[in-house]
Amino acid sequence: MDHTLDHNTASNRPEELRVSLDELGKALSAAPARGVPKPLFIAVTALAAVLGVLLAWLAFCSWDSAQYEFKLHRQLDEQQAVSSLLQEELDQANAGLAAAQEELARQEAELAQAQDTIDLLKEYSVAAPDGTVPEYTQLYPDFYAPAWEGETIDGGKVCFLTFDDGPSANTDRVLELLDRYGVKATFFVVGTAAAAPANQQRMKNIVAAGHTLAMHSWSHDYKKVYASVESFLEEFSQLYQWIYQVTGTYPSVYRFPGGSINGYDRGVYQEIIAEMTRRGFVYFDWNASAQDATAAPRPASHIAADCLRGVGRDLVVVLGHDSAARGTTVDALPAVIEGYQNAGYTFSALHPGVTPVTFGYPVPK
Numbered sequence: 270m271d272h273t274l275d276h277n278t279a280s281n282r283p284e285e286l287r288v289s290l291d292e293l294g295k296a297l298s299a300a301p302a303r304g305v306p307k308p309l310f311i312a313v314t315a316l317a318a319v320l321g322v323l324l325a326w327l328a329f330c331s332w333d334s335a336q337y338e339f340k341l342h343r344q345l346d347e348q349q350a351v352s353s354l355l356q357e358e359l360d361q362a363n364a365g366l367a368a369a370q371e372e373l374a375r376q377e378a379e380l381a382q383a384q385d386t387i388d389l390l391k392e393y394s395v396a397a398p399d400g401t402v403p404e405y406t407q408l409y410p411d412f413y414a415p416a417w418e419g420e421t422i423d424g425g426k427v428c429f430l431t432f433d434d435g436p437s438a439n440t441d442r443v444l445e446l447l448d449r450y451g452v453k454a455t456f457f458v459v460g461t462a463a464a465a466p467a468n469q470q471r472m473k474n475i476v477a478a479g480h481t482l483a484m485h486s487w488s489h490d491y492k493k494v495y496a497s498v499e500s501f502l503e504e505f506s507q508l509y510q511w512i513y514q515v516t517g518t519y520p521s522v523y524r525f526p527g528g529s530i531n532g533y534d535r536g537v538y539q540e541i542i543a544e545m546t547r548r549g550f551v552y553f554d555w556n557a558s559a560q561d562a563t564a565a566p567r568p569a570s571h572i573a574a575d576c577l578r579g580v581g582r583d584l585v586v587v588l589g590h591d592s593a594a595r596g597t598t599v600d601a602l603p604a605v606i607e608g609y610q611n612a613g614y615t616f617s618a619l620h621p622g623v624t625p626v627t628f629g630y631p632v633p634k
């Protein structure tokens with residue numbers, strides 16, 4: 270007996286089942302002839318493969334593009350950060366440049382001022398041809414005018430009342446009248462008068478009331494004051510220090526005794542003007558006068574009429590005196606103030622910002 274046949278399960282099945290299995294086998298062996306043709310199958314498979322690759326490529330592309338966009342954004346952010354940093358540095362550099370330009374302008378202004386002084390020294394023949402300056406420029410190193418940073422007055426109907434040779438008891442009356450009219454004025458004091466205790470208080474009163482306390486030499490002795498440039502400097506530096514000692518304020522305005530050009534200073538006035546200008550001081554002569562420096566006092570009405578001769582011009586500097594013998598000058602003051610007020614003038618104290626009124630040798634500014 271065939272041993273394998275004993276274990277053949279088919280041999281044990283019913284006949285009908287064996288038949289249908291045979292038919293199925295036949296059908297199966299015939300299937301390739303009736304199924305999908307091979308080329309089409311290959312084409313579909315290839316298409317599927319291509320589609321698969323295409324989809325994969327598209328997915329890759331989209332991921333890559335997102336990556337690229339992200340990178341681009343990051344680069345843009347970085348560039349913007351760099352750009353704002355550069356802008357900040359540029360702003361800083363611009364600010365530095367502006368500061369440097371300002372400093373340059375300041376130094377140029379200083380240089381121009383120094384050049385003015387050099388020109389002035391040359392003009393008044395103070396400097397030697399080799400450029401050396403006189404030894405008196407080294408004297409009184411503390412005798413320099415304080416810097417002026419206030420207003421400038423270079424025109425207009427402005428009246429400057431000035432009182433020379435005080436202080437005295439008349440100064441009190443002048444101060445009262447100025448206060449009553451609300452007017453500021455200038456007092457060119459003399460050291461010998463200013464030394465008296467009562468007059469020290471008057472100097473303080475002048476400063477406290479907002480008037481200008483100015484210098485008019487220590488002795489008012491023409492021969493002494495104009496003996497030399499050195500002598501002039503000694504007279505004025507002494508008064509300068511005294512005014513500061515008494516009032517706590519340094520004067521920067523001065524007036525020559527007898528005016529800048531007089532019978533005593535012809536040999537020295539150019540050098541004095543140059544040297545005093547170099548030290549920052551400003552002097553004023555006058556263009557209207559009370560004509561009150563007379564042996565006998567003049568009537569107040571005559572004095573007022575003379576003072577008002579300045580009406581019509583710009584920047585009127587009126588010379589008067591508040592020394593002890595000049596009572597009628599004080600009497601004339603209300604008429605003088607009202608006369609200028611009625612003519613449309615305002616009043617001001619003199620200061621370094623006022624264009625100097627001088628006798629014929631204007632100081633270059």
Ligand SMILES: [Zn+2]
Binds near residue numbers: 433485489526527
């Ligand atoms: Zn005088």
